[in-house]
Amino acid sequence: MTITSALRIGRTMLAAALALSCACGQPARAADDDSGPFWASLRKDQANMRVGPGRDYRISWIYVRGGVPVKVLRAREGWVLVEDQDGARGWMLTQFVTRKVHTGVVKGGPAEIRENKDGSGRLLWRAAPGVVGRLGDCAGGWCKVDIDGRQGFVSQTAMWGAGAP
Numbered sequence: 001m002t003i004t005s006a007l008r009i010g011r012t013m014l015a016a017a018l019a020l021s022c023a024c025g026q027p028a029r030a031a032d033d034d035s036g037p038f039w040a041s042l043r044k045d046q047a048n049m050r051v052g053p054g055r056d057y058r059i060s061w062i063y064v065r066g067g068v069p070v071k072v073l074r075a076r077e078g079w080v081l082v083e084d085q086d087g088a089r090g091w092m093l094t095q096f097v098t099r100k101v102h103t104g105v106v107k108g109g110p111a112e113i114r115e116n117k118d119g120s121g122r123l124l125w126r127a128a129p130g131v132v133g134r135l136g137d138c139a140g141g142w143c144k145v146d147i148d149g150r151q152g153f154v155s156q157t158a159m160w161g162a163g164a165p
Helices: 004-034
Strands: 038-042 049-050 059-062 070-076 079-083 091-093 103-106 111-114 124-126 132-139 142-147 150-155
Touching: 070 103, 111 142, 124 150
Parallel strands: none
Antiparallel strands: 038 070, 049 059, 049 091, 070 079, 079 091, 103 132, 111 124, 111 150, 132 142, 142 150
């Protein structure tokens, strides 16, 4: 066997190995990524955001308030890549987030909480920036909100976590 023949066989084996590894890895990535971006809330009062998807990666943020909304960008082997309302991105264990509770946080200035689902009716109160509320259905640019047991309707644009992620 010549050196040229050995190189061709080596290249062929390498190409086959790469094709096989790509073919085997693709379904796992597709299954992880098919959750797409979605809203979630922090499940625990303390949650670590890491720079990578593993416990060996450094912690970039420690959240100390449960219920805070996050945008889940993708999932990977028990970890989710999240973004918070300030734009910070990092990885969290899936056990720290839940899709069952949909919350939003008041952004910008104070948000007016109104009596009716179309934003009409009397002003019930104003919620300060940073206040977290449990969101209900959103329609016509207004969302039902429950903040510590007080309910009303808030403009979808006033809440980070409302609308499409």
